[in-house]
Amino acid sequence: MKDSDVKKKAVIFDMDGTILDTERIYQKYWRMAAEELGYKLKDEDYLGLRSLGHAFAPGRFLQMTGDEKAYTSIRSRRKELMKPHMDSIDIPVKPYAAEALKKLRAAGFRLAIATATNIELTEEYLGRAGLREYFDEIISAWMVETGKPAPDIYLYACEVLGVRPEDTFAVEDAPNGVISAATAGCRTIMVPDMTEPDTELMEKIIYRADDLLRAAEYIISEV
Numbered sequence: 001m002k003d004s005d006v007k008k009k010a011v012i013f014d015m016d017g018t019i020l021d022t023e024r025i026y027q028k029y030w031r032m033a034a035e036e037l038g039y040k041l042k043d044e045d046y047l048g049l050r051s052l053g054h055a056f057a058p059g060r061f062l063q064m065t066g067d068e069k070a071y072t073s074i075r076s077r078r079k080e081l082m083k084p085h086m087d088s089i090d091i092p093v094k095p096y097a098a099e100a101l102k103k104l105r106a107a108g109f110r111l112a113i114a115t116a117t118n119i120e121l122t123e124e125y126l127g128r129a130g131l132r133e134y135f136d137e138i139i140s141a142w143m144v145e146t147g148k149p150a151p152d153i154y155l156y157a158c159e160v161l162g163v164r165p166e167d168t169f170a171v172e173d174a175p176n177g178v179i180s181a182a183t184a185g186c187r188t189i190m191v192p193d194m195t196e197p198d199t200e201l202m203e204k205i206i207y208r209a210d211d212l213l214r215a216a217e218y219i220i221s222e223v
Helices: 024-034 043-047 056-063 068-089 097-106 121-130 152-159 175-184 211-222
Strands: 008-014 110-117 137-140 166-170 187-190
Touching: 008 152, 024 043, 024 068, 043 137, 056 068, 068 152, 097 110, 097 211, 110 152, 121 137, 137 152, 152 166, 166 175, 166 211, 175 187, 187 211
Parallel strands: 008 110, 008 166, 110 137, 166 187
Antiparallel strands: none
């Protein structure tokens, strides 16, 4: 295969829970904020928030709490509680993240982030983690009409990168992200973070990897 053919390929990564080991932190502070405000949610409710786009969040919180104001109030308090902690720590990185990204870059892949987190925090967290340099593009769900699990963010990321979804690998850790990438037509890989894929989710992925390095090695072997 020619070099030029390889360089048409791209890999799009979710950030929280996939590249950065931050999803557990979000889970902790969603719970803290909700409980402080008097909301009693189940463990699966918090897990269902992973990568959830802002267009879906108000409805999800209404369904969970019966309160139309729940999303706004809980999210606002979660941000207030979480920011001092995030400002005080080294940004945690998933195992082999840098090694995997280096390997993919060396193989000629273009790399992008597709995240529910806003651009400012995404740039900050990746920069502090020492990983920003590996990514050609940063795409936030706030740049599209509908975030994950809708396919919009992946379709837009492919457009920005100048690649077809079917030529693009997506790496995700959670159901909302997997559904988004697979629905867009990307070749979706799951590196589970807090939950394993169920039977339905397994049908949407082409590979389940134990870590990012194995995901990168699989991607390179498939080109």
